[in-house]
Amino acid sequence: SQQGEEDPQALSIQEGENATMNCSYKTSINNLQWYRQNSGRGLVHLILIRSNEREKHSGRLRVTLDTSKKSSSLLITASRAADTASYFCATYGAGSYQLTFGKGTKLSVIP
Amino acid sequence: NAGVMQNPRHLVRRRGQEARLRCSPMKGHSHVYWYRQLPEEGLKFMVYLQKENIIDESGMPKERFSAEFPKEGPSILRIQQVVRGDSAAYFCASSGGARSSYNEQFFGPGTRLTVL
Numbered sequence: 030s031q032q033g034e035e036d037p038q039a040l041s042i043q044e045g046e047n048a049t050m051n052c053s054y055k056t057s058i059n060n061l062q063w064y065r066q067n068s069g070r071g072l073v074h075l076i077l078i079r080s081n082e083r084e085k086h087s088g089r090l091r092v093t094l095d096t097s098k099k100s101s102s103l104l105i106t107a108s109r110a111a112d113t114a115s116y117f118c119a120t121y122g123a124g125s126y127q128l129t130f131g132k133g134t135k136l137s138v139i140p
Numbered sequence: 141n142a143g144v145m146q147n148p149r150h151l152v153r154r155r156g157q158e159a160r161l162r163c164s165p166m167k168g169h170s171h172v173y174w175y176r177q178l179p180e181e182g183l184k185f186m187v188y189l190q191k192e193n194i195i196d197e198s199g200m201p202k203e204r205f206s207a208e209f210p211k212e213g214p215s216i217l218r219i220q221q222v223v224r225g226d227s228a229a230y231f232c233a234s235s236g237g238a239r240s241s242y243n244e245q246f247f248g249p250g251t252r253l254t255v256l
Contacts (some may be wrong), residue, residue, distance in 0.1 A: 062244075064247075069252075070249060070250075071231060071247050071248055071249035071250050072183070072231065072247040073247075074244065074245075074246065074247070077244060117182055117183070119182075119183075126171075126173075126188055126195075126196070126235075127173075127185040127188070127196070127199070128173075128175075128183070128185065128233075128245060129185070130175075130182030130183045130184070131182050132180070132181055132182045133182055
């Protein structure tokens with residue numbers, strides 16, 4: 030079954046605006062991670078939030094985690110054209126080493 | 141500080157041929173993971189290896205696919221008698237080592253396999 034599901038599937042915004050992507054998951058987790066993938070490229074690790082954390086910041090990124098709702102959000106503030114990419118959430122289940130990915134949100138930032 | 145290396149970056153095979161994909165983990169990492177990404181999809185776990193051991197191959201098709209991580213040299217994902225449905229991007233990740241937490245996997249650039 031699909032563990033991580035991102036929402037929306039696609040998002041188009043103007044440069045300078047904020048972008049918010051959501052992720053829902055089904056089972057209990059140790060942590061949740063967000064990755065970025067530029068078209069045709071590998072994955073870049075953005076941020077990891079542990080199950081006992083509620084919010085985490087890294088530069089223009091802000092991640093929240095609500096374990097009661099089994100959901101997370103990724104906020105990119107003051108977006109740039111270079112932020113155009115697909116964004117994936119990925120989770121580890123408790124005691125697991127397999128990362129389970131959602132299908133991703135395709136973000137387009139228009140200059 | 142080289143990251144995870146994969147080669148080749150692009151591989152074209154005809155149906156029935158063999159595909160060999162290589163992955164060199166980050167320096168100091170002893171855990172290797174292979175994932176497959178179909179078009180417009182997220183990554184799906186295939187196999188987890190440590191040096192000379194397959195720890196979990198639950199995500200790997202039972203036939204035609206095999207993986208190894210020898211004591212010396214890169215990890216190899218081998219696909220025999222490829223079919224068109226094997227066309228995908230194959231990503232390798234590694235973890236372990238003094239600078240990373242156990243749970244953080246670092247990904248390589250991927251090998252894009254096209255089966256004609």
